[in-house]
Amino acid sequence: MDPLLDMQVFVRVAQLARFAAAARELQLSPAAVTKHVNALEARIGARLFDRTTRQVALTEAGRVYLERCLECLHAFEDAQASIGELAARPTGLLRVTAPIDFGENLAPVLAGLMDSHPELVVDLRLSNRVVDLVEEGVDVGVRVARSLDGTYVARPLARSRLAVMGAPAYFRRYGRPQRPEDLAQHRCFAFTEPRPMQELAFTRAGQETRVKLNVVMLSNNGEALMTAMRRGVGLVVAPSFMARNDLEAGQVQPLLTEWSLPGFCVYAVYPHRRYLLPKVRVFLDALAAAFGDGSRDPWWPEPGADAPVARRRPAQHPRPGTRRARTA
Incomplete structure (x- = not known):
């Protein structure tokens, strides 16, 4: 049998985790796919898959061999693509x-x-x-x-850069945090993946301040948190790549910028x-x-673009979590 075709069949079975799905994609019969894999296992003297009636999983040898097969197939594809200027164009x-x-x-x-x-x-x-x-x-x-x-x-x-951000509507209602410790008294949102970001470590001049947030909303979707933050519901801790447009438009303002958070x-x-x-x-x-090349933050505003709003906390503003009295 064709060793190259054996490898191609093996790779598609491994990637799709189904013999039948690989057969459909390669336009082969399920029996032919099985025959190619069996021939490959016989040639290298190792079992590549653990097979049950419900699933197909790579063995340890299969995982190692898959990586090597992909190198070979990529080399073959690269060699094919290098023959002639037309074939060298990015395609596929x-x-x-x-x-x-x-x-x-x-x-x-x-x-x-x-x-x-x-x-x-x-x-x-x-x-x-x-x-x-x-x-x-x-x-x-x-x-x-x-x-x-x-x-x-x-x-x-x-x-x-990772930063605490808020909308002007929030500052008008609840005031603006002046120190990292103030965040414990404010309404905060937390991203949950890979783990909830409910505690922050701020640094300034070599000193670290750790703050446990008062979290009122959790989500694994950053845009959901940003949408609620834009409406003035709470503060969010977000990376700069999620907030560039909001920061440039003035819809969102970064807080505590004299402090640093791990980015x-x-x-x-x-x-x-x-x-x-x-x-x-x-x-x-x-x-x-x-x-870029990893040396800068292309999303963070240029100096002067993150000027804070007026830092006043009127006495009539309720504390976070309290209901604001309606006026006539």
């Missing part, structure tokens, strides 16, 4: 994953990429879980994290440094052009 399906709340930042990058390369098809998957790029057949992932574990090749793109880095991650297909190369270049 580009699979991308990113956190849900980063999708708005990726959309214009992908739109520009598709406009420049009409033969490119994009599959954008937004999820807050950490996606296994190899097992799920993803070309490039965008990760927002304080650090990475080194599983994949990582290309730094940007820094993103995030934005990375492009991909399984292998070698044998990058043209579609992956042009996307990585587009990300770098849009966001």
Whole structure:
């Protein structure tokens, strides 16, 4: 049998976790798919899948072999694409994953990429879980994290500042926090993934102040928290990439900017440094052009754009959590 076809069949079964689904996609019979996998297992002398009537899962040997197969297939595809100028153009399906709340930042990058390369098809998957790029057949992932574990090749793109933010409507009703400790008395929203951000560590001049927030709303969707914050319901702790437009429009104002919070880095991650297909190369270049090289925060306003509102706390303002008396 054809060893290359055996590997291609194995990879699609591994990525889809179904023999039948792989057979449909490859336009082969289920029996033929099974035959290819059996031939491959016999050739390498190891079982690649644990199979039951309900599911198909990679063995430890299967996971290692999948990674090597993808390297081989990428090398083969790269060799094919390198034959002739026409074939070297970015074409085919580009699979991308990113956190849900980063999708708005990726959309214009992908739109520009598709406009420049009409033969490119994009599959954008937004999820807050950490996606296994190899097992799920993803070309490039965008990760927002304080650090990475080194599983994949990582290309730094940007820094993103973490800040406490509020809307003018909130300040008119509840006043404006003057110190980190004041947040314990204010209505705060918390993002829940990967774990609830209910305590903050502020630093200034080498000194740290830890504050437990008075959380009145929790969500794994940052835009839901931002929407409630814009209406003056509470304060939110958010990365700069979620608030650029609001900050520039003056709808949202950052608080306690003389203090620092641990921020995030934005990375492009991909399984292998070698044998990058043209579609992956042009996307990585587009990300770098849009966001940078990891040395700056492209979403934070320029100095002077975050001037605070008047810092007064009128006596008639009720404390957070109390009902404001209606006036005639």
